[in-house]
Amino acid sequence: MVFLALLVLVALAAVVVVLVLGVRRTAKEHEAEKERIESPTTQTLEYVVPHGQDPLAVVDALRQAGYSAVVETGGGERLVLVPCPAGTERERAHVRSIIADSPTTIQDGAPTGDVAVHFQDER
Numbered sequence: 456m457v458f459l460a461l462l463v464l465v466a467l468a469a470v471v472v473v474l475v476l477g478v479r480r481t482a483k484e485h486e487a488e489k490e491r492i493e494s495p496t497t498q499t500l501e502y503v504v505p506h507g508q509d510p511l512a513v514v515d516a517l518r519q520a521g522y523s524a525v526v527e528t529g530g531g532e533r534l535v536l537v538p539c540p541a542g543t544e545r546e547r548a549h550v551r552s553i554i555a556d557s558p559t560t561i562q563d564g565a566p567t568g569d570v571a572v573h574f575q576d577e578r
Contacts, residue, residue: 489525493536498543500550501575504533508559516557522550534575547574 493499504510510526513535517524527534535554539546551572 488523489527493527498539500537500539500543500547501527502535502537502550502554503573503575503578504535510535512558513554516553517550520553522553543576 502513504513504526510533514524514526517535517537522537524535524537527536537546537550539550551574554572
């Protein structure tokens with residue numbers, strides 16, 4: 456009986472270690488992606504997320520379309536940073552249409568519709 460309890464304890468410890476390592480790896484990958492996107496050599500569009508729209512819904516829609524994007528908060532604004540390998544001017548209209556068709560929230564799935572999509576450099 457003691458052997459079985461010890462075996463279960465070791466198995467649980469192994470599961471915890473695997474989970475912790477997985478979370479750490481994911482966090483490091485996310486941080487590396489964010490650093491790459493925020494690099495001065497990467498052209499990015501910065502979408503100012505209006506109140507009432509979930510920035511994660513926007514990021515999800517962009518990722519489904521093949522863009523890597525991250526959320527940045529600061530200064531009272533929520534921005535979605537979208538790297539544009541072909542250049543911001545070449546990809547602006549496409550990124551704008553993806554965001555315009557993206558859901559307002561993850562749960563409701565309704566597109567933003569009449570919300571105008573503005574990028575930081577258009578202000």
